[in-house]
Amino acid sequence: MPTTRQTRNRYNRIAWLYDLMEMPMERLLFAPWRRRLTTVVEGEEILEVGVGTGKNFSCYPPGITVTGVDLSPRMLERAARRARDDGASVNLAEMDVQQLAFPDNTFDTIFATFVFCSVPDPVRGLAEVRRVCRAGGRLILLEHVRPQSSLKGFLFDILNPLTVRLTGANINRRTPENLKKAGWKIRVEENLKSDIVKWIEAEP
Numbered sequence: 001m002p003t004t005r006q007t008r009n010r011y012n013r014i015a016w017l018y019d020l021m022e023m024p025m026e027r028l029l030f031a032p033w034r035r036r037l038t039t040v041v042e043g044e045e046i047l048e049v050g051v052g053t054g055k056n057f058s059c060y061p062p063g064i065t066v067t068g069v070d071l072s073p074r075m076l077e078r079a080a081r082r083a084r085d086d087g088a089s090v091n092l093a094e095m096d097v098q099q100l101a102f103p104d105n106t107f108d109t110i111f112a113t114f115v116f117c118s119v120p121d122p123v124r125g126l127a128e129v130r131r132v133c134r135a136g137g138r139l140i141l142l143e144h145v146r147p148q149s150s151l152k153g154f155l156f157d158i159l160n161p162l163t164v165r166l167t168g169a170n171i172n173r174r175t176p177e178n179l180k181k182a183g184w185k186i187r188v189e190e191n192l193k194s195d196i197v198k199w200i201e202a203e204p
């Protein structure tokens with residue numbers, strides 16, 4: 001299991017290549033899923049966790065300001081450039097989701113796309129996100145997870161060390177279970193691609 005420092009270093013190393021590496025999947029699958037954020041992100045105080053290079057900026061609803069955090073300064077540099085290009089209103093900060101520097105009950109909507117596959121301690125990260133979410137607020141996740149079938153699950157477990165090494169992402173995270181462990185109540189769990197990529201909405 002990579003440490004937080006190793007995860008930061010890994011994303012710092014691949015930041016320059018990240019958009020290129022993801023381009024085929026982005027074009028084939030991810031882009032329409034991201035666009036759904038436009039219709040569900042709402043409220044005064046909004047947090048995006050693990051903004052990466054800022055691929056969601058063009059999907060922010062018009063007129064909102066978002067606080068965007070990420071562990072990797074190199075990913076954030078790219079996000080800052082993209083925010084200028086896209087005209088996105090986002091306040092970026094280097095921060096670890098496992099230890100957020102925000103008071104309790106701060107945000108109305110918190111969202112993350114393909115992030116909790118790489119957070120070293122996902123339950124701790126999800127508990128921190130719950131701490132800073134207001135009562136009546138909402139968490140929205142787009143995540144790939146470990147498939148249910150025992151054969152596919154086993155294959156994902158075998159391949160996981162390789163994907164972590166190459167991309168920083170664990171492909172066998174049990175994110176719905178991790179959400180429950182962190183105290184979230186799942187309200188929507190929709191399979192977007194088989195039972196591997198999910199759209200999840202949860203309440204604290």
Ligand SMILES: C[S@@+](CC[C@H](N)C(=O)[O-])C[C@H]1O[C@@H](n2cnc3c(N)ncnc32)[C@H](O)[C@@H]1O
Nearest residue numbers: 011050051052055070071072075096097113119
């Ligand atoms: C696979 S990328 C996804 C980036 C972006 N959300 C997207 O959809 O393209 C994972 C991102 O999560 C960030 N990340 C990993 N662990 C984190 C942590 N503990 N706290 C904050 N960000 C983290 C990484 O630096 C990286 O930018």
